[in-house]
Amino acid sequence: MEHRDQGAGLTAPAFTYNEAVEWINGLIPFGIRPGLERIERLMEALGHPHRRLKFIHVAGTNGKGSTCAFLTSALLRSGYAVGTYTSPYITKFTNRFQFNGEDIPEETLAQLASRLRPLVEEIALTELGSPTMFEVSTALAILYYAEVCYPDVVVWETGLGGRLDVTNIVTPIVSIITNVGYDHTDVLGDTLTAIAGEKAGIIKPGVPAVSCVDQPEAVAVLKARAAECRSTLYLAGEQFSYETEDYREGSREQQFSFNGPFRSLKLAIGLKGEHQVANAAGAMMALEVLRQYLAFMLEDEDVLAGFREASWAGRLEEIEGTPRVVLDGAHNPEGAASLAASLPHFYRYNRLNLMMGMLANKHHESYFKHILPIVDTLILTEPDFRKKMDAEQLRAIAESLREKYAKENLNIVVEPDWQAALADLRSRTGGDDLAVVTGTLYLISDVRGALLRQPDSEKGW
Numbered sequence: 001m002e003h004r005d006q007g008a009g010l011t012a013p014a015f016t017y018n019e020a021v022e023w024i025n026g027l028i029p030f031g032i033r034p035g036l037e038r039i040e041r042l043m044e045a046l047g048h049p050h051r052r053l054k055f056i057h058v059a060g061t062n063g064k065g066s067t068c069a070f071l072t073s074a075l076l077r078s079g080y081a082v083g084t085y086t087s088p089y090i091t092k093f094t095n096r097f098q099f100n101g102e103d104i105p106e107e108t109l110a111q112l113a114s115r116l117r118p119l120v121e122e123i124a125l126t127e128l129g130s131p132t133m134f135e136v137s138t139a140l141a142i143l144y145y146a147e148v149c150y151p152d153v154v155v156w157e158t159g160l161g162g163r164l165d166v167t168n169i170v171t172p173i174v175s176i177i178t179n180v181g182y183d184h185t186d187v188l189g190d191t192l193t194a195i196a197g198e199k200a201g202i203i204k205p206g207v208p209a210v211s212c213v214d215q216p217e218a219v220a221v222l223k224a225r226a227a228e229c230r231s232t233l234y235l236a237g238e239q240f241s242y243e244t245e246d247y248r249e250g251s252r253e254q255q256f257s258f259n260g261p262f263r264s265l266k267l268a269i270g271l272k273g274e275h276q277v278a279n280a281a282g283a284m285m286a287l288e289v290l291r292q293y294l295a296f297m298l299e300d301e302d303v304l305a306g307f308r309e310a311s312w313a314g315r316l317e318e319i320e321g322t323p324r325v326v327l328d329g330a331h332n333p334e335g336a337a338s339l340a341a342s343l344p345h346f347y348r349y350n351r352l353n354l355m356m357g358m359l360a361n362k363h364h365e366s367y368f369k370h371i372l373p374i375v376d377t378l379i380l381t382e383p384d385f386r387k388k389m390d391a392e393q394l395r396a397i398a399e400s401l402r403e404k405y406a407k408e409n410l411n412i413v414v415e416p417d418w419q420a421a422l423a424d425l426r427s428r429t430g431g432d433d434l435a436v437v438t439g440t441l442y443l444i445s446d447v448r449g450a451l452l453r454q455p456d457s458e459k460g461w
Contacts, residue, residue: 017106020113021093024140027120027133034164038123038131042139043169045119049146053083054153055170056286059162059199060178062334063212063279066271066312067178068155070283074306075153076101078298083151085141085167087134087159090313090445091454097141099149108148112140134159138166163201173294174286175202175231177211178279180218181334192218200225203233208293210285212236212278234261234285242281244274247345253308258284262292265300268308272316272346273328275338280307314444316342319451323429324349327448329441331358333366339438340370349434355379355425356439357418358389364397371438372398372405377428379413381421383443391416422447 015023043050056071058064065086072084081100089095094103116139124130131139138159145154156172158165180196196218203209203225211233213219219235226233234240240260247254253268256277269280287303290296314329316339326347330339343352354375358364372378378398380391391414398412415421422437429435437447448454 014114014117015110017110020110023113023117024093024133024136027130027136030130030132033129033132034161036164036166036169038128039135039138039166039169041123041126041128042116042119042131042135043142045122046139046143050142050170052146053142053151053170055156055172056153056174056176057156057158057167057170057172057202058176058178059158059165059202060176061181061195061199061332062338063178063275063282064157066276066279066310066315067176067283068157069271069310069312070269070280070307071155071286072098072101073310074283074287074298074303075155077302077306077309078296079302080152080296081150083141083145083149083154085138085145085154086157087137088441088445090441090448096137097144099145099151104144108144109140112143112148115143116140132166135166138169158202161195161198161201163198165202168202171204172202172207174289175204175207175209176282176286177202177209177213177222178282179211179334180213180215181332193221196221197225203229203231205229206231208232208234208289210234210282210289212282234289236278236281236285240281240285240288242277244277256281260285260288262288265304267304269310270308271310271312273338273342274345275342276315280310283307314441314448316346317448319448321451322431323426323433323435325426325429325435325437325451327444327451328436328438329444330367330438331440333370336367336370336438339436340374343374343434343436347434350430350432351376352434352436353377353379353425353429354436354438355381355421356394356437357381357383357391357421357443358394358439359383359385359387359442360389364389364394365401368398368401369405372401372410373407375410376407377411377413379415379421379425381414381418381443382416383440384418384446385440385442388442418443418446419450422450 058067072082075082084098087096097104120131158167177199200222243257245255255268258265291298314327317327319325328339330336352375380394382388382391395414425435
């Protein structure tokens with residue numbers, strides 16, 4: 001990896017890695033504060049490093065991480081140097097800043113955080129107030145890519161929404177909006193039209209956009225924004241389409257045909273879940289735009305291999321062993337619907353035992369409407385996180401919906417301690433059964449670390 005000299009700001013760190021992460025996470029109490037003023041002030045102080053980079057900007061309610069994984073894998077296979085900025089992370093804080101599939105080195109993160117700290121403290125004294133944890137993380141990512149490792153392209157995931165999300169400081173070479181659903185309604189609005197308006201905010205003048213959004217009211221918002229920006233919108237079902245082939249039980253791949261404005265291809269993906277085909281098709285359309293209009297050299301053989309090899313932790317991820325445990329970070333109604341459709345499609349089992357933990361700001365009633373009809377035993381627990389939802393409150397919601405939605409003889413168990421809940425889940429699950437852990441990614445992170453025996457596992461937004 002190429003490094004700049006001291007002029008690029010990489011000096012001996014004032015922070016250790018642990019101190020840097022502690023400082024950044026210490027900004028969490030400043031919360032989520034939509035708006036670009038603080039990140040713009042930071043970028044100005046740093047000489048606008050983001051203007052030297054090419055970004056693929058990815059927004060959407062679900063599927064952002066998987067879409068980023070498809071893009072990263074295909075571009076790496078095609079010989080490009082790729083930065084990938086995602087959140088939340090599953091294993092370690094460094095996961096969110098990747099270059100060519102590898103995490104940022106701890107020492108580099110400490111050096112960049114040391115450089116940012118005085119600027120952050122300076123802004124904190126102004127009328128703007130302190131930059132947030134996510135704003136500082138985003139600034140650190142930009143510095144890493146612009147001044148340390150120089151990727152050809154950065155796959156750039158929004159944090160929340162789009163229009164006022166701090167990642168929206170960049171002007172990308174293509175924008176992707178995976179889908180629109182009910183999540184973070186406290187910030188983004190409680191109608192699909194309002195939420196779509198926030199996501200559509202990443203569409204920039206003259207920059208092509210790709211989307212798999214299918215609700216008519218959301219599609220209308222995206223089309224209006226694209227027309228306002230004079231941007232070409234490639235919409236699933238209109239400018240491109242995809243068709244899933246029958247899934248063969250025991251197969252490790254899903255196969256589908258992609259039909260775009262320039263050509264058609266047959267692809268295979270290793271990621272399970274019916275929704276992953278839509279994510280892959282959107283990523284493929286974006287790559288086609290880069291190939292057709294921006295002279296990206298993308299040979300079919302490399303692209304197909306990249307899609308086949310793409311992986312994303314905690315999304316219908318089966319952990320080897322007995323009993324079978326599947327992890328899936330479905331944490332909103334749309335995610336629950338995909339999970340409920342995918343489990344019987346991809347797995348054979350006698351009883352389905354499901355453990356879940358949630359944050360307190362989600363649409364839990366809508367979530368349960370999808371989950372209760374397929375579950376035999378429901379174990380409700382609590383993630384080890386400050387905004388956790390009380391497991392007894394979850395039980396009350398589930399019980400209120402039992403008569404209308406649940407399977408007969410549904411067993412509901414409450415165990416607030418997630419480690420005890422996991423032990424209970426595993427002990428209840430026989431060889432012909434399936435154990436599933438779902439809900440907030442903060443829970444998935446802890447459970448995954450425990451099952452894979454990763455003692456240094458961290459977690460965070």
